[in-house]
Amino acid sequence: MTILHHPGDELVLGYAAGSLAESWSIAIAAHLTYCPICRHKVEAAEHVGGSLLGGLEEEALAPSALDLVLSQIKGVEQEKPEQWQASIEESSPSKQESILPSALQSYIGNDIDSLPWQRLGNDVSQYLIKTNDHEAKARILRIKAGRPVPSHGHRGRELTLVLSGSFEDEFSKFRAGDLEDVAEETVHKPIAAAGDDCICLAVTDAPLRFKELIPRILQPVLNI
C-alpha cells in the first residue's frame, strides 16, 4: 500500500506538540498506522519538544529535578528493554481483525457493522464519535459502493481518512490510509468507487454547506 495523501506539516506539528484538538488528532493518529513517513515526522517533532524541555529545565525547575529523573531512568535502563517509541503509548492486548486502526477502536470498538448508523439519505450513513472536543467533530461515514456524497462546500476545514474502499473527487483518488485535507471555500463531490462501500473518518470544524435542497433541510436534524 502506498500512501499518496498525507497531512501537512502543520497538522503533524500540532499533533506532536499536543496542541491539536482531539478530533483532528484522531485522524492523524489513525493515519500514522498506515504511514511510516508521517510516523517519522512525528518522532522528529517530538524531539523538538524534548530539546526545548531540556533547555527549559534550569529556569523553571529546582535545578536538579530533571537530572534526578534522568539518573533514575539510567538506573533501570535496559533491565527490561520493552518496546518504546516516540508517540507510542500503552499497547493493548491483541485485537480482533478489524478495518479500524487502534486509535479509532479505542473510541468505537472494532465492529463497524454493529454501530448505530444514522442514515443521511440513501447512499450515506454516519456515526458520530463521542469526544471531549468542542472545536471539531469526528464521524465515521459509510458511502455505498459507486454512490456519491451530495456535493458540498465547507465553512471550515474537512479532513477525510479512508479506512476501507476508496473514493474519488474532482481532485484525486483516495485509498485506505490516504488523508484528504479540504479547505474552506472548496466545493467537492466525493464518489465511492464501485465494488466495496467506502468507509472513512471525517473530521470537520464547521457544518458542511450542501448545495442541494434535501440534504440542506436535513442538516440540522442530522447534526452534520
Place this chain on the structure above:
Amino acid sequence: MMKLGASPDIAEEITQETFVSVWRKAQQFDQRKSSAVTWIFTIARNQRIDRLRKERRPALDPNDPLLVPNKTPTPFEELEQSSIVKNVTASIEQLPDDQRDVVRLSFIEGLSHQEISARLKTPLGTIKSRLRLSFEKLRLSLGDFQ
C-alpha cells in the same frame, strides 16, 4: 517545567504528575529507541492534554495488526539518540527569533496555532509558515531530506 498557559498551581500539578508517571514508567523506557528528554516531553504533553483540555490523546498502537512497517530504516534511526537531541537543540538556537518563539509557544505552552496567532497578533497563515520553515530546518539538522 511547562507553563502550559495554565495557572502556576495547575502547571505545578502537571509537572508533579509528569514526574510520578516518569518514575512509574521508567522501566518501559528504552534508551536505544529515544532520548530521555523527548520521552519526558511526551508524558508531560499527555498530562497537559488530560488535565488542561480534558481531552483524550489518540495514540498509535505499535502492535496494531494494521500497522504498515517501515520499509527502510529512517535516516536518524542510525543516529545516537543523544546526538539527535544535540542536533535539534543546536538547530533551534539558530532559528530566527520569530520562528523560535512560535515553536516554543506551540510545544512548551501548548497553544494552538490560532491561539499563537492571537497572542502574537500575527495572521494565522504567517504562524503556520513560520512553523513549517522551522520544521524543515530542524529536520535537515537530523539528516532528513524528504
